[in-house]
Amino acid sequence: xxxxxxxxxxxxxxxxxxxxxxxxxxxxxxxxxxxxxxxxxxxxxxxxxxxxxxxxxxxxxxxxxxxxxxxxxxxxxxxxxxxxxxxxxxxxxxxxxxxxxxxxxxxxxxxxxxxxxxxxxxxxxxxxxxxxxxxxxxxxxxxxxxxxxxxxxxxxxxxxxxxxxxxxxxxxxxxxxxxxxxxxxxxxxxxxxxxxxxxxxxxxxxxxxxxxxxxxxxxxxxxxxxxxxxxxxxxxxxxxxxxxxxxxxxxxxxxxxxxxxxxxxxxxxxxxxxxxxxxxxxxxxxxxxxxxxxxxxxxxxxxxxxxxxxxxxxxxxxxxxxxxxxxxxxxxxxxxxxxxxxxxxxxxxxxxxxxxxxxxxxxxxxxxxxxxxxxxxxxxxxxxxxxxxxxxxxxxxxxxxxxxxxxxxxxxxxxxxxxxxxxxxxxxxxxxxxxxxxxxxxxxxxxxxxxxxxxxxxxxxxxxxxxxxxxxxxxxxxxxxxxxxxxxxxxxxxxxxxxxxxxxxxxxxxxxxxxxxxxxxxxxxxxxxxxxxxxxxxxxxxxxxxxxxxxxxxxxxxxxxxxxxxxxxxxxxxxxxxxxxxxxxxxxxxxxxxxx
Amino acid sequence: xxxxxxxxxxxxxxxxxxxxxxxxxxxxxxxxxxxxxxxxxxxxxxxxxxxxxxxxxxxxxxxxxxxxxxxxxxxxxxxxxxxxxxxxxxxxxxxxxxxxxxxxxxxxxxxxxxxxxxxxxxxxxxxxxxxxxxxxxxxxxxxxxxxxxxxxxxxxxxxxxxxxxxxxxxxxxxxxxxxxxxxxxxxxxxxxxxxxxxxxxxxxxxxxxxxxxxxxxxxxxxxxxxxxxxxxxxxxxxxxxxxxxxxxx
Numbered sequence: 001x002x003x004x005x006x007x008x009x010x011x012x013x014x015x016x017x018x019x020x021x022x023x024x025x026x027x028x029x030x031x032x033x034x035x036x037x038x039x040x041x042x043x044x045x046x047x048x049x050x051x052x053x054x055x056x057x058x059x060x061x062x063x064x065x066x067x068x069x070x071x072x073x074x075x076x077x078x079x080x081x082x083x084x085x086x087x088x089x090x091x092x093x094x095x096x097x098x099x100x101x102x103x104x105x106x107x108x109x110x111x112x113x114x115x116x117x118x119x120x121x122x123x124x125x126x127x128x129x130x131x132x133x134x135x136x137x138x139x140x141x142x143x144x145x146x147x148x149x150x151x152x153x154x155x156x157x158x159x160x161x162x163x164x165x166x167x168x169x170x171x172x173x174x175x176x177x178x179x180x181x182x183x184x185x186x187x188x189x190x191x192x193x194x195x196x197x198x199x200x201x202x203x204x205x206x207x208x209x210x211x212x213x214x215x216x217x218x219x220x221x222x223x224x225x226x227x228x229x230x231x232x233x234x235x236x237x238x239x240x241x242x243x244x245x246x247x248x249x250x251x252x253x254x255x256x257x258x259x260x261x262x263x264x265x266x267x268x269x270x271x272x273x274x275x276x277x278x279x280x281x282x283x284x285x286x287x288x289x290x291x292x293x294x295x296x297x298x299x300x301x302x303x304x305x306x307x308x309x310x311x312x313x314x315x316x317x318x319x320x321x322x323x324x325x326x327x328x329x330x331x332x333x334x335x336x337x338x339x340x341x342x343x344x345x346x347x348x349x350x351x352x353x354x355x356x357x358x359x360x361x362x363x364x365x366x367x368x369x370x371x372x373x374x375x376x377x378x379x380x381x382x383x384x385x386x387x388x389x390x391x392x393x394x395x396x397x398x399x400x401x402x403x404x405x406x407x408x409x410x411x412x413x414x415x416x417x418x419x420x421x422x423x424x425x426x427x428x429x430x431x432x433x434x435x436x437x438x439x440x441x442x443x444x445x446x447x448x449x450x451x452x453x454x455x456x457x458x459x460x461x462x463x464x465x466x467x468x469x470x471x472x473x474x475x476x477x478x479x480x481x482x483x484x485x486x487x488x489x490x491x492x493x494x495x496x497x498x499x500x501x502x503x504x505x506x507x508x509x510x511x512x513x514x515x516x517x518x519x520x521x522x523x524x525x526x527x528x529x530x531x532x533x534x535x536x537x538x539x540x541x542x543x544x545x546x547x548x549x550x551x552x553x554x555x556x557x558x559x560x561x562x563x564x565x566x567x568x569x570x571x572x573x574x575x576x577x578x579x580x581x582x583x584x585x586x587x588x589x590x591x592x593x594x595x596x
Numbered sequence: 597x598x599x600x601x602x603x604x605x606x607x608x609x610x611x612x613x614x615x616x617x618x619x620x621x622x623x624x625x626x627x628x629x630x631x632x633x634x635x636x637x638x639x640x641x642x643x644x645x646x647x648x649x650x651x652x653x654x655x656x657x658x659x660x661x662x663x664x665x666x667x668x669x670x671x672x673x674x675x676x677x678x679x680x681x682x683x684x685x686x687x688x689x690x691x692x693x694x695x696x697x698x699x700x701x702x703x704x705x706x707x708x709x710x711x712x713x714x715x716x717x718x719x720x721x722x723x724x725x726x727x728x729x730x731x732x733x734x735x736x737x738x739x740x741x742x743x744x745x746x747x748x749x750x751x752x753x754x755x756x757x758x759x760x761x762x763x764x765x766x767x768x769x770x771x772x773x774x775x776x777x778x779x780x781x782x783x784x785x786x787x788x789x790x791x792x793x794x795x796x797x798x799x800x801x802x803x804x805x806x807x808x809x810x811x812x813x814x815x816x817x818x819x820x821x822x823x824x825x826x827x828x829x830x831x832x833x834x835x836x837x838x839x840x841x842x843x844x845x
Contacts, residue, residue, distance in 0.1 A: 088813075089813040089814070089815075089816065090813045093810070093812075093813060093815075096810075162813075163810065164810045168770075168771055168809070168810070170769065170770050170771070170787055171770040171771065171810065171811060171812060174769075174770070257787075258787050258788025258789075259788070260725060260788070261768065261769055261787055262705070262725045262728060262735075262768045262769060263706070263768075263769045263770075264706070264769075265728050265729070265730065265733065267725050267726070267728075275788065276771060276786060276787050276788065277786060310643070310651060311651040312651040312652065312653050312655060313653065315655050315656060341773065341782055341783055341784045342784045342786055343783070343784065343786060343789065343791040344688070345688055345689070346681065346684055346685040346688055346689055349681075349684055349688075350681045350684075353676055353680060353681065353684075354676060357669075357672040357673070357675075357676055360668075360672065361665065361668070361669050361672075364628075364665055364668055365665055367632070368632075368661045368664070368665065369661075371632055371635055371636055371639075372635075372655065372656045372661055373655065374636070374639040374640065374643060375635075375639050375643065375655045375656045376643060376648075376651060376652035376653075376654065376655035376656065377639075377643045377648070377651045377652075377655070378643065378645045378648050378649055378650060378651040379639075379640065379643050379644050379645055379648075380645050381644070381645075389640070392632075392636065393629075393632070393633060393636060396628075396629060396632055397629070400625040400628060400629060401625065403621050403624065403625060403672075404617075404618055404621040404622070404625075407617065407621065407675070407676070407680040408680065408684045409613075409614055409617050409679070409680050409683040409684050409687070410614060410617050410618045410621065410680075411782070412614050412687070412780045412781065412782050413603070413614055413615070413618065413777070413780050413782070414618070415773075415782055415808065416773060416775075416782075416808040416809060417808075477602060480601045480602050480603055480618075481602050481603075481604060482604050482777035482806075484775075484806055484807075484808050486810045486815060486816075487815070487816040488813075488815070488816040489816050489817075491816075493816075493817070493819060494777075494804055494806055494819065495803075495804055496604045496777045496778065496804070499602075500602070571651060571653065572650065572651040572652070572653045573653065574653065579650070579651065
């Protein structure tokens with residue numbers, strides 16, 4: 001035993017030596033360390049979130065005050081976009097398409113999966129790194145290139161893509177050059193996700209610490225594992241579809257272009273014979289599972305934070321795991337509920353309505369289990385907990401408003417209205433993004449050895465939760481009145497919108513207030529790196545393996561390879577010396593013997 | 597609930613049925629949200645650390661939540677089978693006979709709504725993209741005997757009240773979506789296919805067509821008008837247009 005320890009010690013010394021020899025570039029730029037890559041992903045993604053949100057804050061000016069010159073920055077947007085500071089519809093459509101694209105593909109997914117998955121998952125399973133460190137690095141840089149291409153597309157003639165984040169053909173095929181850049185950017189982003197997902201799956205299956213059986217995995221790891229399968233299986237069809245659309249644009253093919261199209265009174269000179277609905281099927285075959293890619297890691301984070309701050313195990317861990325796997329499967333057979341109005345008959349629509357109603361059940365189970373987990377707890381209202389708690393009712397609203405949209409008949413009224421926008425933003429913004437904030441506040445001490453300032457954190461939380469509801473709640477009102485999405489003037493000319501038009505300005509003030517409260521977060525995030533309160537390795541008195549590693553964890557993560565002796569949430573075990581028993585702690589009360 | 601949700605005027609025969617489903621689903625949503633919300637607020641106050649310094653490791657032991665989840669599943673199944681699927685089946689399968697209906701072709705193009713009525717012969721003439729000019733935006737072939745009497749309007753759809761309408765919807769360029777909010781009519785126009793839509797206007801008056809699928813920079817102004825008139829007014833509209841066509845020929 002003594003010898004083994006010494007050998008390990010020597011190995012670690014050598015490891016430290018290796019690290020010393022890595023150049024600055026290898027350590028911080030082209031790093032293969034999952035923690036550095038995780039931080040690269042997270043910081044890049046947060047910058048894109050801010051950028052994507054800024055695009056929306058610009059659009060909200062036009063929606064609140066159609067045709068009024070944008071103050072202060074209006075003249076900086078360029079004559080082609082906003083002559084005299086007044087936004088053109090061409091530019092509005094670019095902002096809309098790129099807001100969606102950036103938030104989903106360059107913001108939330110890279111932060112939830114690339115950032116949190118990379119940083120936390122190997123630590124939580126007690127692994128020294130990801131299974132394929134080089135693939136991991138390639139994944140980040142492919143993502144980075146995709147981001148650069150997307151960003152650069154604003155500066156090509158005609159500006160960025162302007163056919164919506166859904167890029168429906170034929171509009172996207174005949175669109176300006178920006179669409180070509182969008183497609184190339186997507187190819188990089190998809191490649192990045194594929195590399196990442198393979199890595200996550202192999203790492204989770206192969207590199208778990210001894211004793212860490214599947215039913216001892218923290219729920220966050222389950223969420224990341226299921227998410228990786230979704231990415232791995234759903235993205236290739238879009239990779240193919242993106243390539244086909246690229247060929248339609250640059251090589252004269254007509255995969256999505258039927259014969260006989262006439263644009264601006266001129267017959268299009270194309271070979272024809274394609275089908276625009278094929279694009280929609282391929283797109284939504286990815287983009288519906290993508291919704292779960294956005295939400296599952298968020299559920300994972302919320303589960304960790306709730307268990308930690310209620311000081312009790314998650315309620316119904318097995319039901320949670322079963323539900324999340326079932327959600328993963330079902331997410332592949334609901335895609336056409338985005339397409340009810342494309343001319344769908346009764347049989348097919350009945351199938352997709354039924355699967356959509358079925359998929360709501362595991363979501364209800366997960367949400368109920370998280371609510372019930374609070375019961376009997378000793379709830380600490382820390383900043384991460386506030387964000388995690390807010391996730392529950394906000395995701396609840398987002399999920400519930402999906403019910404009428406999942407039925408085809410109500411879509412005759414609600415499809416493509418602001419009701420849809422309200423629905424999915426409740427899922428993704430005060431849902432997923434709040435969960436991501438919870439995760440940032442929660443794991444920040446692991447990455448830096450310091451906690452973020454609590455007062456600033458609480459200002460950030462309360463300001464954001466109030467402002468964000470002013471942004472999205474009125475969307476249900478305008479949507480039910482029939483106001484359409486993607487309208488450059490906010491729908492002001494339509495009779496059915498007249499009574500609810502005043503909400504447009506309310507939503508805009510909400511969005512700008514939301515922007516203002518993010519300043520507290522941004523300042524806190526950077527300020528705390530040097531000035532946050534220094535804490536020990538396990539400041540939240542948590543149980544999972546990542547809190548056993550030093551903060552920040554060195555190359556190789558753990559001083560000694562950890563072992564798991566119990567389930568992930570052994571809080572408040574009767575008879576134990578403290579109210580938490582760490583997974584890697586060999587001795588101590590173990591009321592539930594290992595269930596493998 | 598109907599008023600609370602602020603749903604617009606119901607100007608077609610099936611609008612009330614669609615709204616009814618929306619209302620029922622919102623009741624379910626409201627009950628679930630209030631249930632969750634009440635439980636949530638109670639636990640947040642009752643189990644705050646200062647009030648409950650030691651957590652109860654087990655928490656809830658009852659199976660109430662499972663029964664509630666089953667209840668939700670059953671209610672969803674009822675909504676689906678008893679309301680949603682039948683309502684949809686009527687819309688897409690059970691078309692009224694054409695001889696008792698107003699049959700029109702609705703053709704979308706960036707950023708206009710064209711309507712063609714078959715005229716007295718009841719037959720639609722040929723359209724050909726090579727005939728498209730600035731005055732003939734959809735390429736109507738007036739030399740076709742069936743097409744000589746076809747009535748063509750732009751951004752104005754006139755319909756008789758209390759008579760079913762069958763609109764054959766198509767598009768010349770990109771995807772559009774033909775929506776008449778007050779009549780709970782919405783259907784995507786997909787390039788390459790012609791999709792029939794049917795409904796029955798029940799209230800005379802003026803309504804709007806709004807494009808509900810992003811179709812380019814003029815999407816926001818792709819607005820058309822619908823006038824629902826009584827049978828006599830509609831006949832005189834057809835007669836006037838017919839007379840104008842004869843005069844032009």
